[in-house]
Amino acid sequence: MWRATFQDVFNDEGVKIALPRYIEILKGKKLPKYIIDRQYPALYTKEMPLTELWKIHQKMLKNYPEFEAKTIDKKSALDSSFLSLKSDIAERIISSCTFCERRCKKNRLLGEKGYCGCGKNFSFSSAFPHFGEEPELVPSGTVFTCGCTIKCIHCQNYEISQWYDKGLEINPKQMATTVDNLKNSGCRNLNMVGGEPTPNTYLWIKTMNEVTVSIPTIWNSNSYYSLETANLLAGFIDVYLLDFKYGNNTCAQEISDAPNYFEACTRNHLMAKEHGELIIRVLVLPGHNNCCTRPILEWIAKNLGEWTRVNLLFQYRPEWQASKRKELTRKLSRDEINEALKIAKEVGLKNIV
Numbered sequence: 001m002w003r004a005t006f007q008d009v010f011n012d013e014g015v016k017i018a019l020p021r022y023i024e025i026l027k028g029k030k031l032p033k034y035i036i037d038r039q040y041p042a043l044y045t046k047e048m049p050l051t052e053l054w055k056i057h058q059k060m061l062k063n064y065p066e067f068e069a070k071t072i073d074k075k076s077a078l079d080s081s082f083l084s085l086k087s088d089i090a091e092r093i094i095s096s097c098t099f100c101e102r103r104c105k106k107n108r109l110l111g112e113k114g115y116c117g118c119g120k121n122f123s124f125s126s127a128f129p130h131f132g133e134e135p136e137l138v139p140s141g142t143v144f145t146c147g148c149t150i151k152c153i154h155c156q157n158y159e160i161s162q163w164y165d166k167g168l169e170i171n172p173k174q175m176a177t178t179v180d181n182l183k184n185s186g187c188r189n190l191n192m193v194g195g196e197p198t199p200n201t202y203l204w205i206k207t208m209n210e211v212t213v214s215i216p217t218i219w220n221s222n223s224y225y226s227l228e229t230a231n232l233l234a235g236f237i238d239v240y241l242l243d244f245k246y247g248n249n250t251c252a253q254e255i256s257d258a259p260n261y262f263e264a265c266t267r268n269h270l271m272a273k274e275h276g277e278l279i280i281r282v283l284v285l286p287g288h289n290n291c292c293t294r295p296i297l298e299w300i301a302k303n304l305g306e307w308t309r310v311n312l313l314f315q316y317r318p319e320w321q322a323s324k325r326k327e328l329t330r331k332l333s334r335d336e337i338n339e340a341l342k343i344a345k346e347v348g349l350k351n352i353v
């Protein structure tokens with residue numbers, strides 16, 4: 001199988017514009033954010049009210065670029081750091097869970113479960129070097145875990161997203177060993193997937209405190225996470241690989257059971273651009289070019305810029321419960337594919353994968 005060499009990645013104009021920091025990490029000239037976070041001193045105590053912890057967090061986030069500019073040590077870690085602060089805030093959140101827009105407020109540390117069905121540890125499905133991701137990412141150290149915050153009726157990973165596969169319960173220390181192994185087997189990055197990574201935000205932050213290797217992090221999400229999660233990811237994630245699934249809330253509700261998807265998704269894309277580097281995936285659905293593909297691509301061009309890196313995906317196939325909607329029972333037609341490409345051109349997008 002074809003694999004982009006480092007030279008291919010560095011020389012691709014679209015990659016250079018969208019992912020300059022990621023390239024620098026691969027070259028060893030910059031550090032992944034979780035390593036910087038471990039060295040960024042935080043003055044707080046675990047007992048402080050959550051509002052105080054957030055205040056300190058947001059102030060540190062504002063000063064992050066200044067601290068990053070002077071961080072050079074790859075090894076040292078502090079007990080009280082930006083990463084430990086994130087972990088302590090995330091621990092409060094998981095005990096009244098609001099990691100995603102559903103805001104179930106279940107105490108997952110005490111065994112309660114919300115809509116996603118996730119518990120207090122990872123439900124691990126598999127981890128391996130993935131060669132099917134965007135060229136600049138492969139081989140990508142992809143970690144699949146069970147559970148998801150939405151229910152797309154056509155989900156291709158429904159076995160793990162909807163718990164037909166229960167997974168293996170592992171803790172952050174064990175996950176850190178998996179991450180080390182992925183890096184040592186030649187993966188360019190850590191790709192946190194699912195199901196959906198959002199319910200595991202706390203666990204991923206704890207994991208990255210234990211990881212011994214240096215590896216850029218990819219947040220591979222359906223974009224339906226809460227503002228609190230978006231803030232925790234800021235200054236933690238290097239590259240956001242975000243789905244932009246729907247151009248309106250009716251389609252999001254009917255196909256994915258995701259109320260207010262458009263508001264959450266657009267807010268999270270804006271924050272991803274502000275705090276990291278971004279690749280957007282748009283899965284083109286049959287019969288949805290007018291209601292979804294066009295408004296999505298128009299929004300991206302208008303709000304994130306014409307050089308936003310967008311992967312238009314044409315591999316839709318009916319899976320799981322897709323037969324519930326007539327238009328989703330077939331693959332895309334050639335005309336629909338051409339129409340989606342035409343829309344991308346019309347709205348001025350210049351960085352299509």
Ligand code: SF4
Nearest residue numbers: 097100103104114116
């Ligand atoms: S992550 Fe899961 S438990 Fe938490 S708010 Fe979302 S669906 Fe509910």
